[in-house]
Amino acid sequence: MRVDLGNALAGVAEPGVSRAALDDLDERVADAHERIERGRADAERGYAALNLPETVDPDEIRRAVEPFADAEAIVTVGIGGSALGAATLASALPAETPAYFLDNVDPEHVSRLLDDLPLDATAVNVVSRSGTTAETLANFLAVREAMADAGVDWTDRTFVTTGEEGNLRRLAEREDLPALDVPEGVPGRFSALSTVGLACAAIQGHDLDAILAGASDEGDRLAGSLYESPAYAYGATAYALEERGAGVNAMMPYAESLETFAEWFAQLWAESLGKDGRGQTPARALGATDQHSQLQLYRAGPRDKLVTLVRPEERRDRAIPETELEGLSYLGGSTLGDLLDAEFEATEASLAEAGRPTVRVEVDRVDERGLGELLYGMEAACVLYGELAEVSTFTQPAVEWGKKAARGLLGGGDFEEADAVADKTTLTVE
Ligand code: PA5
Numbered sequence: 559m560r561v562d563l564g565n566a567l568a569g570v571a572e573p574g575v576s577r578a579a580l581d582d583l584d585e586r587v588a589d590a591h592e593r594i595e596r597g598r599a600d601a602e603r604g605y606a607a608l609n610l611p612e613t614v615d616p617d618e619i620r621r622a623v624e625p626f627a628d629a630e631a632i633v634t635v636g637i638g639g640s641a642l643g644a645a646t647l648a649s650a651l652p653a654e655t656p657a658y659f660l661d662n663v664d665p666e667h668v669s670r671l672l673d674d675l676p677l678d679a680t681a682v683n684v685v686s687r688s689g690t691t692a693e694t695l696a697n698f699l700a701v702r703e704a705m706a707d708a709g710v711d712w713t714d715r716t717f718v719t720t721g722e723e724g725n726l727r728r729l730a731e732r733e734d735l736p737a738l739d740v741p742e743g744v745p746g747r748f749s750a751l752s753t754v755g756l757a758c759a760a761i762q763g764h765d766l767d768a769i770l771a772g773a774s775d776e777g778d779r780l781a782g783s784l785y786e787s788p789a790y791a792y793g794a795t796a797y798a799l800e801e802r803g804a805g806v807n808a809m810m811p812y813a814e815s816l817e818t819f820a821e822w823f824a825q826l827w828a829e830s831l832g833k834d835g836r837g838q839t840p841a842r843a844l845g846a847t848d849q850h851s852q853l854q855l856y857r858a859g860p861r862d863k864l865v866t867l868v869r870p871e872e873r874r875d876r877a878i879p880e881t882e883l884e885g886l887s888y889l890g891g892s893t894l895g896d897l898l899d900a901e902f903e904a905t906e907a908s909l910a911e912a913g914r915p916t917v918r919v920e921v922d923r924v925d926e927r928g929l930g931e932l933l934y935g936m937e938a939a940c941v942l943y944g945e946l947a948e949v950s951t952f953t954q955p956a957v958e959w960g961k962k963a964a965r966g967l968l969g970g971g972d973f974e975e976a977d978a979v980a981d982k983t984t985l986t987v988e
Contacts, residue, residue, distance in 0.1 A: 559776055559935040561788040562918040563795050565906065571915035572861060573802035575795060580784065583946075587794050588782040590945035595780075604952025607748035607937060610741060611774035611930070614752050616766035622717065622738050622753075623760045626681035629655055632761045633675065635701060636685030636754075637661040637693045638829075638957070639746020640719075642822040643755030643933070644685075647769070649818040650924050653762035660697040668697060672704040682716040683757050687740045687749075689724020692965055719753050745952050747826050750933050765926045772930025780938055792917060793939030796864060797946045799915055800838050804864040807838040808856060811868040812845035812902045815924050816932075819868075820844070823936055829957060830940050833949040838864070845869075846901035853905060857912045865909055868919045869902050870928060 568574035597605025634644050641661045648657035658671055682701055686694045705712040717736040720726040730737040738753040751773050756766050781787045784794040809820040824840035831837040843852050856865050873895055880890035909916050921928035944951030959975050966976025
């Protein structure tokens with residue numbers, strides 16, 4: 559992963575960060591790096607995520623999914639960090655076996671998918687660290703029922719990825735389902751490079767070793783200076799810009815295949831850093847599509863944004879056919895990739911010209927290795943940002959609050975969070 563901070567510097571952008579301020583910040587980056595390395599050495603909660611490229615066993619994952627090698631489709635039932643890593647890989651990498659994700663409990667979406675799937679040839683991976691998340695368990699029950707109704711033995715088609723305890727672990731033990739363990743001490747949103755994110759990729763036949771090698775290379779580049787580590791350069795700059803008023807971080811990849819990556823990034827950034835009044839609100843955009851929508855706001859709206867422009871340097875390309883149409887000869891002879899690259903450069907220049915901060919992030923290609931670099935790089939950037947902002951990066955009390963309130967409302971336990979729903983202030987207009 560390569561990071562170019564030039565357009566986030568004061569003098570180019572407002573808000574911007576000066577070289578002197580970055581040099582000062584670099585001393586804090588060195589201290590933060592030491593804390594991160596200590597956390598990694600002790601495999602402390604959260605920091606253990608940065609050890610995953612070395613601790614995860616791809617053979618174990620491949621062995622676990624072997625019984626599903628003939629699947630015509632794979633459905634991951636999970637939500638948040640239990641789905642988005644796998645979804646990022648699935649939507650970025652072409653595969654013969656289609657992957658679907660049941661995260662939301664929208665009954666129309668669930669019914670439509672279950673109606674369409676070849677249930678007797680579908681592999682189902684139920685993923686939940688806690689094993690207690692209502693959406694995941696409810697969707698799993700719906701899948702199980704649909705399989706039973708179709709005369710399919712769901713126990714032949716299902717495996718679980720979960721923690722040591724919880725409803726899902728008990729179910730796996732009772733039904734003797736194949737089970738993968740979630741990694742110890744790694745929150746869902748940091749678990750893309752583990753059993754949680756990689757099982758679906760393994761069934762789809764992707765190269766897990768290359769994903770982990772890309773991640774490992776990025777990890778090897780973590781160092782006690784932001785000038786030596788692309789991941790830290792990004793995390794430190796985003797932090798410095800938030801301090802200077804950029805409370806929004808718009809993630810804008812110039813690759814359709816990275817659209818879900820922007821969704822994954824939004825969760826990582828929001829759930830990890832949104833604490834104690836701190837954090838950047840992630841926005842999701844797609845180049846070049848959103849040049850024709852959100853770019854207006856990014857260039858001329860409030861000066862509260864960092865725009866992160868991501869692109870692969872190489873991609874499968876396609877020539878634009880020569881045309882006799884008047885005024886369009888400039889397109890013929892170019893490729894769609896040339897056009898997309900020109901759009902990328904133009905957006906970057908347009909934002910710089912208006913004094914709006916951007917950071918450019920590049921990988922060689924959107925392939926297994928490039929994705930490993932991106933996922934690991936953004937996780938390390940997030941961990942560094944959390945250290946600098948002194949927030950508890952690896953907890954998610956607001957998310958837990960909502961989970962308890964919903965379970966309480968459905969009679970799934972005595973949770974005081976559910977009582978707050980009754981206190982809602984209303985001002986109804988009909
Ligand atoms: O990142 C997180 O911790 C969350 O987004 C969880 O992944 C999400 O809430 C799902 O939790 P679980 O895996 O326990 O079902």
